[in-house]
Amino acid sequence: MKKLLWCFCLLLCCLGCVACGPQQDKSSDRQNISVNNYNFFGDEQKVIFKQVPQRILVCGNSGVETLVALGAGDKITAAVLTEAEDKGSLQALLPNARIYTQPLQLEAAVALQPDFILGWRRYFADNQLGDTSSWIAKGIPAYIQDASGPVPAKGRFPACTIASEKRFISNMGLALGRQQQAQDIIQKIDSELQAAEKIPAQKVLFVEFLNGNIEVFGNDLLCGDIIRHYGCSLVSYSAPFISQEELMEMQAAKIFVVYHGGEQQKQAALAQLHNPLYKHLPAVASGQVYPIAYKQIVAPGSDLLGTLKYVKQCLLANHPQ
Template sequence: MKKILNVLLLASLLLLTACGGGDKVATNENNQANANTNAAAEKAETKDAYYPVTIETVDAQGNPVQETFEKEPERVVAVYQSAIENMLALGLEDKMVLAAQLDIDVKDEYKDAFSKVEYVKDAPSKEAVLAAKPDFIISWASYFGDKTLGDVKDWQDKGVNTYILKNSGAVKVDSLENEYDDILNLGKIFNKQKEAQAIVQSMKDRLAETEKLREGKEPVKAAILEIEDDNLFRNYGAKTVGGEIAEKAGAKLVMDEDRFGSEALLTKDPDVIFIVYFGEDKVKDQELDRFKSLPALKGLSAIKNDRVYPISLSEVYASGVRTADGIDTMIKGLYPES
């Protein structure tokens, strides 16, 4: 009898221990669940506390416009190269409900993210944009014309925020600072300030590296041009993104006129020439060969010394994150030994 009682007592003790262990496991699970809930709530509270945020942008005519974001945009329509790639660079592909009008493929590092975005080749009509039910539209100035989306105020009245990239024709003078501002403003809109600042700082740091490259050297005489016909070229001077990059990298821009011919170019005889092209790589090669084969220009030092370099329009006009590529292209052309 005593033996039976001992067995029953041992079984009871084991049962109590098991129950106690179960309670402990359940308690730990509950504590972890509560911690996760609290962390999520804290994150949401921090996110909500950030908004509203107000930024200053412009309308299609360059007039200042204030846009207040009551919350993070969730349904974004992005139209044109830099608008789309700026969003992708900040990891915001999941916010784009519609993207359109790329001039060239997105950068390789964005292709996987971009594959998840609904994309249409041509800029969508006003009706198509309305059907997408956006809460934010980011694009170029030309997209907010009378025959396209109309004035930004009309969209504000609909409760839709807008952002026009400054160097897309919205302001009088293009500048690097405008490109930096666009990226930083997008960071503010989506509470991605650290990421935006890192992108901008990397561009500034890359330009700063040229101080050592040009130390003790005369400025490199340079010209940045686009072929309009066989004897007429468009100049990308100091008041363009490309021109400003070149000057900050230590170049001396030798062409002053907005447009010039072969004779003027021969007279100034730049050491380095950058040929602006629009489109895919095959266009790059075509424009470069076309320029080098012009009979009137055979005497140019840049052609004789093989210092004519192609540069994509997307790297020097409304360039967004591709500004970094423009900086690299310029530096490699100005300092091939680097």
């Protein structure tokens, strides 16, 4: 009897050690996790994950940063960057991953043997990776990052909104068995959105000077949804490109100048509004001109929180940053 009792106690101790010790990620045993996405042409399609990916190819800096934020950076085997200046910092985060600054061709991608491909839409063109549908047909999940182009809300593509960024984070959490981490990020975004600061109603312009053209970011992009949320109105046009004369008539109280690259590119973009033709503009005259990186406002993924904080700070400001 004593021997039987001793064995029973030993069994309880062993079970207790198992319960308290490191737990295996049971998500790796899940089958057929399905998330909604779309193909290169904007047609809706489901992406099914039969197991948690272990060899991920990511095309796009914000996709990489989102997976890292979810705690899945060690699953990234290769990354193609949209912003080459981030190579050093991302390589430090992903010491075992191959980092590319130029798009991969189909053969090179196949050689990497990925079991999941996440990328901005443009990387799934025929002359690069090919449409997501062709990868899915081969049993490899392929996902176009939400709000990554070409011009979302146009044609069959969904709108770029705060909700679409949260959906992307949630979908990646599901696919990678990181639901709690995804919910933690989304909760921080929701808390920021619910902050009580009273922002004065004002007209806001997002503009990019690109190869001699002037492009206005409209209401159907993420910036439009953010500005609406903060009770302001975005200056928008039916066509994205405007003339210099139209810009000279702009009555926006705040102007965000979109730029690609690092500090040098940022200063060059801001210098565009130093043109004497624009000195009478309300935002320019009052010093309410703010730089914003393209990656902060187009498909930022997990960095949406930083974008919201920065935009709100600028909307509340009475002096240039």
